[in-house]
Amino acid sequence: MGIDAGFDMVPRLSKSALDRFNWDSFIRRVKEEYKDDDRVEIKPNYIEFNVGEHPLLPFEGHKFLRFSSKISGSLCGDAQEYVSTVSLIAEVSFGSRALCWSEIYDQYGHYGWKEVHESIRTYEQRDPQERPTSIAQLITGTDPIADMGLSLYEIRSIPGKGKGLVARFNISKGARIIVEKPLFTITPAAASIESNVIAKVRALSKDQQRQFLSLHNNFQGKSIFGGICKTNALPCGVDAIVGGVYPTICLINHCCVPNAHHSWNSKTNSETVHALRYIQAGEEIMIAYDYDKASAPRRANLKNSFGFDCSCRLCSLPRSELQKSDERRLRIKQLDEAIGDSSRVMNTPVLADCQEMLRLLDEEYDGGSSPPDARLYYDAFQIAITHSDQARASVFGERMYKARVVCEGEDSPATVCAKNFMQHPAQHLNFGASKRWRTTKTAVPKGLNGEQFEKWLWRSQSG
Numbered sequence: 162m163g164i165d166a167g168f169d170m171v172p173r174l175s176k177s178a179l180d181r182f183n184w185d186s187f188i189r190r191v192k193e194e195y196k197d198d199d200r201v202e203i204k205p206n207y208i209e210f211n212v213g214e215h216p217l218l219p220f221e222g223h224k225f226l227r228f229s230s231k232i233s234g235s236l237c238g239d240a241q242e243y244v245s246t247v248s249l250i251a252e253v254s255f256g257s258r259a260l261c262w263s264e265i266y267d268q269y270g271h272y273g274w275k276e277v278h279e280s281i282r283t284y285e286q287r288d289p290q291e292r293p294t295s296i297a298q299l300i301t302g303t304d305p306i307a308d309m310g311l312s313l314y315e316i317r318s319i320p321g322k323g324k325g326l327v328a329r330f331n332i333s334k335g336a337r338i339i340v341e342k343p344l345f346t347i348t349p350a351a352a353s354i355e356s357n358v359i360a361k362v363r364a365l366s367k368d369q370q371r372q373f374l375s376l377h378n379n380f381q382g383k384s385i386f387g388g389i390c391k392t393n394a395l396p397c398g399v400d401a402i403v404g405g406v407y408p409t410i411c412l413i414n415h416c417c418v419p420n421a422h423h424s425w426n427s428k429t430n431s432e433t434v435h436a437l438r439y440i441q442a443g444e445e446i447m448i449a450y451d452y453d454k455a456s457a458p459r460r461a462n463l464k465n466s467f468g469f470d471c472s473c474r475l476c477s478l479p480r481s482e483l484q485k486s487d488e489r490r491l492r493i494k495q496l497d498e499a500i501g502d503s504s505r506v507m508n509t510p511v512l513a514d515c516q517e518m519l520r521l522l523d524e525e526y527d528g529g530s531s532p533p534d535a536r537l538y539y540d541a542f543q544i545a546i547t548h549s550d551q552a553r554a555s556v557f558g559e560r561m562y563k564a565r566v567v568c569e570g571e572d573s574p575a576t577v578c579a580k581n582f583m584q585h586p587a588q589h590l591n592f593g594a595s596k597r598w599r600t601t602k603t604a605v606p607k608g609l610n611g612e613q614f615e616k617w618l619w620r621s622q623s624g
């Protein structure tokens with residue numbers, strides 16, 4: 162208990178040059194104010210005030226939501242003085258955007274404590290350097306390319322691969338690159354009978370027929386229409402039998418470490434493609450036709466199902482490097498199977514397997530591992546909620562939701578479902594199957610640094 166006071170940044174700062182400039186000026190003023198005060202410590206990524214609850218100011222302003230401390234009680238010392246001075250400097254620097262509040266006057270911060278603590282944990286590690294997607298975005302933080310609805314790609318000829326899609330602008334992680342309805346959908350069994358495909362094509366407009374016939378065919382022979390389907394159809398959802406044929410999405414080439422992800426949105430009956438990481442203007446946009454196998458079975462499947470020998474940057478690595486990737490993918494597969502074993506979830510639940518798998522995915526997919534990350538966070542969520550641990554389940558739910566937003570967008574049914582689990586973990590069917598780790602949703606610990614928080618989250622100490 163005690164009285165809290167401080168200020169929130171509302172709305173939070175963006176990564177734009179203007180916001181960065183203002184935040185850097187604010188940090189300089191704070192440093193100047195406390196340059197002779199040994200209770201104010203300059204750490205590599207933030208300023209720490211060794212008073213009250215040790216409030217922090219990060220050097221990356223877009224991460225910041227709140228500066229506050231308890232200002233009453235025996236342990237607070239003169240925290241109030243520090244909180245008021247820093248809040249005043251913030252008001253001078255940012256005007257009403259720095260929203261000052263004090264519980265003494267029945268005023269409360271704008272943000273919830275959970276998101277505040279989540280933001281504080283990100284201070285520990287600097288973000289990787291991301292280049293802005295345009296000059297305007299650098300200056301204003303908004304994205305005029307997206308706002309004006311300009312196409313993010315162009316169709317170009319790619320050496321050794323036929324046509325492909327290339328980024329016209331820098332594309333940020335999570336951006337929706339394209340959304341498209343299928344020309345038609347068909348099962349592989351139906352597509353193997355030429356007359357079935359011809360009937361589907363006849364039902365299209367003349368323009369659409371031209372689009373279909375201009376698609377690549379890697380299976381030359383008598384069944385031209387079926388060959389085009391086999392070369393191009395993408396499954397309408399994970400494990401779906403039905404595939405869709407698209408005029409533009411079917412021009413996207415494959416890479417075993419893709420920079421984009423395609424997914425079927427069953428609500429809008431369309432296929433979307435999102436950037437899995439920052440994509441530089443001029444870079445080819447590539448998805449994975451086949452995801453997680455080791456190189457030999459993966460290449461065999463690409464040859465058999467799509468009719469080509471993959472020449473992506475992973476498959477072109479020297480043998481020894483490729484072997485490391487194979488070992489990682491094999492271990493990922495083993496862990497995936499172990500994590501999915503329901504008797505193990507009940508009797509010997511081990512979140513450490515999930516944590517190891519996350520680390521391997523990150524190494525293997527170059528930071529573009531959102532689709533498997535989302536599935537893995539769902540596994541971790543299920544382990545936690547099966548044992549009634551609502552606190553950890555809500556954090557895993559939040560991470561699953563964020564990974565889904567990156568690879569499928571806010572409007573995907575899977576993202577909406579993830580958001581619901583994040584907000585209401587106890588609504589999951591498995592909730593309460595065991596009471597072994599019982600916690601409430603509000604038991605997410607506060608005030609831990611990034612490393613301490615991860616240890617708590619993955620139960621690294623208690624096993």
Ligand SMILES: C[S@@+](CC[C@H](N)C(=O)[O-])C[C@H]1O[C@@H](n2cnc3c(N)ncnc32)[C@H](O)[C@@H]1O
Binds near residue numbers: 392393
């Ligand atoms: C769905 S189409 C992609 C668009 C195609 N490049 C075109 O010109 O229409 C699939 C075909 O593109 C080529 N392709 C895609 N990814 C490739 C890769 N990584 N290496 C070599 N060829 C690739 C293969 O011929 C494959 O059968």
